[in-house]
Amino acid sequence: MRKQYKKLTYADRQIIERMSAAGKPPKAIATETGVHIATIYRELQRGADAEGRYKAELAQQALFC
Numbered sequence: 253m254r255k256q257y258k259k260l261t262y263a264d265r266q267i268i269e270r271m272s273a274a275g276k277p278p279k280a281i282a283t284e285t286g287v288h289i290a291t292i293y294r295e296l297q298r299g300a301d302a303e304g305r306y307k308a309e310l311a312q313q314a315l316f317c
Contacts, residue, residue, distance in 0.1 A: 264285045268296070
């Protein structure tokens with residue numbers, strides 16, 4: 253049976269931001285948030301600022317543009 257689809261919440265994005273800043277690998281972030289690793293890679297691209305750091309606020313705003 254396939255895994256259920258899960259949308260990332262702003263709280264999930266804050267976890268991603270915190271773990272990414274701490275240097276955690278995408279696989280660990282995916283495990284913590286309960287999503288597929290590909291979702292984390294896409295999310296890290298979506299929320300990257302000019303210096304390449306992930307920002308939860310940027311990723312959240314990108315959903316509404």
